Structures are given as structure tokens and as C-alpha cells.
Amino acid sequence: MFEPVGSAEVTINIYLDGRPIPARAGETIAACLLRAGVTHFRTTPVSGARRLPYCMIGHCFDCLIEIDGIGSRQACLSQVVTGMKLRTQNGPAIIPGVDLQ
Numbered sequence: 001m002f003e004p005v006g007s008a009e010v011t012i013n014i015y016l017d018g019r020p021i022p023a024r025a026g027e028t029i030a031a032c033l034l035r036a037g038v039t040h041f042r043t044t045p046v047s048g049a050r051r052l053p054y055c056m057i058g059h060c061f062d063c064l065i066e067i068d069g070i071g072s073r074q075a076c077l078s079q080v081v082t083g084m085k086l087r088t089q090n091g092p093a094i095i096p097g098v099d100l101q
């Protein structure tokens with residue numbers, strides 16, 4: 001029913017909170033992390049509720065994650081890149097030069 005986008009082979013590694021995650025070149029970060037069994041990508045700033053991707057098309061913003069030091073990036077719209085460093089986003093985003101407090 002579903003066909004993988006990009007390579008069907010695991011060819012690269014990305015890192016989530018320092019943990020290596022095997023990835024397929026051309027796939028999105030959200031698809032990769034869901035396949036790896038990640039339980040949440042972020043927590044909400046107000047209640048601390050855990051969030052996972054919902055729409056996978058850029059509308060819901062439940063997939064926000066920190067990518068290479070920049071917070072609030074949409075994992076469902078971002079492709080994996082060899083060696084990229086992801087961090088679970090707990091609470092407000094860290095965006096260089098922007099104070100969200």
C-alpha cells in the first residue's frame with residue numbers, strides 16, 4: 001500500500017539525542033524516526049504533553065524538532081542528511097537570535 005520515498009535501503013545514520021538512527025537517503029526525518037519507534041518528537045511549552053507527527057504534510061506542527069541546533073523545524077518536511085544531529089524539543093524552541101520567553 002505504501003511505497004518508501006527515496007532509497008529502500010538503510011544507507012546513512014542520523015542522531016537523535018546522541019543515539020544513532022539508521023536512515024534511508026531521501027526519506028523525511030519524521031518517517032525515519034517513526035520507523036525507529038521514537039515515542040515523541042517534542043513536548044508542548046504549556047502542559048508538557050508529548051507530541052508525534054500527525055498529518056505528515058506540514059499542517060499540524062506536531063512534528064517540531066530541533067535540527068542541527070535550530071528548534072521548531074518540521075520533521076515531516078525535512079529530509080535526512082548524513083550525520084545530522086536532532087534533539088527532542090522540550091518546551092519552547094531554541095532558535096538562535098530569537099527569544100521566545
Ligand code: FES
Pocket residue numbers: 030052053054055056057058059060061062063064074075076077
Ligand atoms: S506532521 Fe503535521 S506538520 Fe509535520
